[in-house]
Amino acid sequence: MVQPQEEREDVSGAKQGLVDQLWDIFSSMKLGLFLLLLIAAASIIGTLLPQNGDPRQYGSLYPLYKALGLTDMYHSTWFMLLLFVLAMNLFICTFNRAPGIWRLFNRPSLPASVESIERLSQKLAVDRPEPADKLAGEVVERWRNLGYRVLSERKDGKSYISADRGRFGLWGSLLSHVGMLVILVGAVIGLYGGEEGQMPAEVGKSFRLADVPGLAITDAMEIRVNDFKTIYREDGTIADWFSNLTLLENGQEIVTKEIQVNDPLEYRGYKIYQSFYGANIVAKVTSKNDPEGHTYSVETGDAVPIAGTDLAVLVYKYIPDFDPERGMISKSSEPNNPRIVFVVYKGRQQIDARAAEIGKPETIAGGLAEITFPQYKPYTGLTIRRDPGVNIVWLGCALLLSGLGLSFYLYHRQVRAVIEAREGGSRLHVGAMAAKNKFAFAREFEGLIEPYSRSDRRDREA
Numbered sequence: 001m002v003q004p005q006e007e008r009e010d011v012s013g014a015k016q017g018l019v020d021q022l023w024d025i026f027s028s029m030k031l032g033l034f035l036l037l038l039i040a041a042a043s044i045i046g047t048l049l050p051q052n053g054d055p056r057q058y059g060s061l062y063p064l065y066k067a068l069g070l071t072d073m074y075h076s077t078w079f080m081l082l083l084f085v086l087a088m089n090l091f092i093c094t095f096n097r098a099p100g101i102w103r104l105f106n107r108p109s110l111p112a113s114v115e116s117i118e119r120l121s122q123k124l125a126v127d128r129p130e131p132a133d134k135l136a137g138e139v140v141e142r143w144r145n146l147g148y149r150v151l152s153e154r155k156d157g158k159s160y161i162s163a164d165r166g167r168f169g170l171w172g173s174l175l176s177h178v179g180m181l182v183i184l185v186g187a188v189i190g191l192y193g194g195e196e197g198q199m200p201a202e203v204g205k206s207f208r209l210a211d212v213p214g215l216a217i218t219d220a221m222e223i224r225v226n227d228f229k230t231i232y233r234e235d236g237t238i239a240d241w242f243s244n245l246t247l248l249e250n251g252q253e254i255v256t257k258e259i260q261v262n263d264p265l266e267y268r269g270y271k272i273y274q275s276f277y278g279a280n281i282v283a284k285v286t287s288k289n290d291p292e293g294h295t296y297s298v299e300t301g302d303a304v305p306i307a308g309t310d311l312a313v314l315v316y317k318y319i320p321d322f323d324p325e326r327g328m329i330s331k332s333s334e335p336n337n338p339r340i341v342f343v344v345y346k347g348r349q350q351i352d353a354r355a356a357e358i359g360k361p362e363t364i365a366g367g368l369a370e371i372t373f374p375q376y377k378p379y380t381g382l383t384i385r386r387d388p389g390v391n392i393v394w395l396g397c398a399l400l401l402s403g404l405g406l407s408f409y410l411y412h413r414q415v416r417a418v419i420e421a422r423e424g425g426s427r428l429h430v431g432a433m434a435a436k437n438k439f440a441f442a443r444e445f446e447g448l449i450e451p452y453s454r455s456d457r458r459d460r461e462a
Helices: 018-026 029-048 055-067 077-106 114-118 132-145 167-193 390-409 438-452
Strands: 122-128 149-155 158-165 195-202 206-208 221-232 238-249 252-259 265-267 270-287 290-298 303-305 311-319 339-346 349-357 362-364 369-386 413-422 425-434
Touching (some): 029 077, 077 167, 114 425, 122 438, 132 149, 132 158, 132 413, 132 438, 167 390, 195 206, 195 270, 221 369, 238 369, 252 265, 349 369, 425 438
Antiparallel strands (some): 122 425, 149 158, 158 413, 195 369, 206 221, 221 238, 265 270, 303 311
């Protein structure tokens, strides 16, 4: 007769119900590793694909990405389900292992029989001339002097001895599991309870945090941008950005700080990061066909059309301290001689390139048009973030690292012995095991048994 699907038999013959089967599945280490690989793969996809971006960024595949939850992956149902199942796996693994670890940590178990010792990886059986009681006392004293915790008992005419060392290392894997679980909890709290928004802010101006898209703050907190600097290297590449900010609350200055990448301004759980930069460039263009001209607000990389012609001006680069001998490489980071480099195109062909002074007109295309850059207003790009789960994540990291440290540096090893009386002396059966560093422990085991391994009557087992 076929058994019902919700029941099965374990190795002892007892039937397991559906709950027991699910418990076994969720407590599987293989399931945990599989989930970690899935989450890692999903995180890579989330890094490569823009999240919450403009639909045009995804092209024609946008409907498919949206249906699969890839446009806002970290809030998608399937990603949260992966995190939930991983959390369940970690919790059940921790719950299953804790009682056994506590029993072993609290009191080492005595060997059940001589046969149980013979099944251990490191073992020795040797005849000794000492009486059994005396030999047992010597073994207990020696192992204690070597830093082992020793428990002994005499029954049925035999001495049973158990010793262990590095018992705090037992908690390493359990503490690592708890750390990972705490990290998951902190990440979910930050994901659903946190806020994040971005704001481009010009130097000398202020903005309210309540006006930043993505933030739900209602307090009267403001950020004033006092200064913004781009620091250049000798080869002209950008080394860093600095923003000098003042945080105000109800019109009162609270704190002023110069921030840079990875060094934010922090206040009441909010962190204000320097994350991008740019400039609002005013460009005025006139031509023979358009004597009144047009004024545009552009950024570097934008093209300005010239009305009535097939000409266009590409705003290429801002150079704060222009030196003709250095070309496109700024002489310094200070705006001592600012210029805006622009390129003139006729159709698709480049016909001219120059470095214009701020506010000075430049005649282009043989007098067909004129362009002026009356203003260059740099702005700092700020990311404002509040993550209520960040401290929980740091706690989880501390627990995880502590667990790894215990696992690697305090490995648990156990030694067991049975001593039985024999005619003319006694027989010592001793065995040992260690979950880690087995080669190092093999040498340590040699030291533990060294005084007893030499005898006129011995049977040394491999």
